[in-house]
Amino acid sequence: MKTSLFFLSAIAGASAFAPANQVSKSTQLDAAELDSLRGVGPETGGKAYDPFGVADMAPLDHLRKAELANGRSAMLATVGWVFPKIWAFPGGPISTTDPIKAHLEADNQWWAQFIVFCAVIEGIKLRGEMEGKSYTGEIDKEAVLDWTGRWAKMNDQQKEDMALKEIKNGRLAMMGWLGFVANYFIPGSCPVPPGF
Incomplete structure (x- = not known):
């Protein structure tokens, strides 16, 4: 356990030596730009759901x-x-099925x-991004990981539909997993x- 904590702290500490981004850019976005993002739909009232103003605190591509x-x-x-x-x-x-x-x-x-x-997957994503590929569902770019080869065969509308489904399913899964965890620690919440 101590060894794994040592390696994790070494990895985290290595980022201190990364070159700082010298370009100072405002992350302020107007409401129209946020509302035009993929994933805004009827379940969010046709507007971006950002009650805490997170979009003003970090670059939008990083948040996506x-x-x-x-x-x-x-x-x-x-x-x-x-x-x-x-x-x-x-x-x-x-010996247990309790997560x-x-x-x-x-x-x-x-x-x-x-x-x-996890480090290997992140390395693959980083290398693909440096080669100009995308793992965020950008329509005009090649996918970093295309296990089945389907992404390359899709037209632009099919790619857009697939990327939208991924965002919405991911949001649903985040809420579902949080529900499982909340119900685990506060039964009936x-x-x-039953049993989950």
Whole structure:
């Protein structure tokens, strides 16, 4: 555990030596620019939902990348929360289907593998972005990861539809996962099926 904390702190500390961006640019956006973003629709009242003014605090492309990364993680986390309760792997080092207890039962080597896996994925995304590719669903760019080869075969409208579905499903998964966690710690606080 101490070794993993050491490596995490070393990685975090390395960013202190990264060159600072010398361009001072305002992140202030007008309401029309926010309301024209992908993902604004009837479920948000046709306007961007930003009650805390986060769009004024960070570059918009960074916020969109963070939203997509968190949405993708939440989609996997939601499946990971539900799937073991339906079908559990027999045997193995984890003896529970309780997601929180399963995290505590995992060995340090599993956590190390998980951190390395995440670092590899982030490296692939960074390399693709440096090559001019996109992982945020930009229509005019090649996708960083196109496992099935479908993205390259889609027309612009199909790409736009797929990117919109990803944002909306990611937002739904973030809320669903938060509902599972809230219901875990405060039983009955969210309307989730029994046993979840």
